[in-house]
Amino acid sequence: MQKQTWDDFGDILIALEETWPAVARHTMDPWIIRDGQGGGKRVSAATPNSYWTQADIQAAETAMQDLGQTPLFMVIDQDQDLDRALADAGYDIVDPVNIYSTSVDTLTTERPPKVSMFSVWPPLAIEIDMWAEGGISDARFNVMKRVQGPKTSILARWNDNPAGVGFAAVHGKDAFVHAVE
Structure with missing residues (x-):
């Protein structure tokens, strides 16, 4: 039986x-x-919101298939029961997600060189091209558009050339950076 749920882990996972x-x-x-x-996987995965049984896993698989999706579950480290049940059902671990957290003060001890980084929304064409080259599809770009709170793209420059791109969004007191290329 499932003991902990997605919501048990509070603000950080909700912000994600x-x-x-x-x-x-x-x-x-x-x-x-x-x-x-x-x-992408995080926006297509099922997560438990209460106690579950093996039959519930099969019902979730059917629901995801009805949406035209391959069954996929997001499992938090603390949920070993679900992890075991899915492994027993033939699931493998794919694309583990790591969340790194720090304070703004720690992150901003040094200022980047002038004109080395730009925050823009909507993204510039070069940013969209860089995402496409990195495998960020239109469907993932649509995820960015769906964000309701503050959001921006970040274009990094080095030696007067585009050097990287990312997407940042804020929920509550937390900011997340996604789609880093």
């Missing part, structure tokens, strides 16, 4: 979801089923 949102979230107890419409 709000800064990289699915098209829709369907509550199908004991799951949250996300409709990602090709926007």
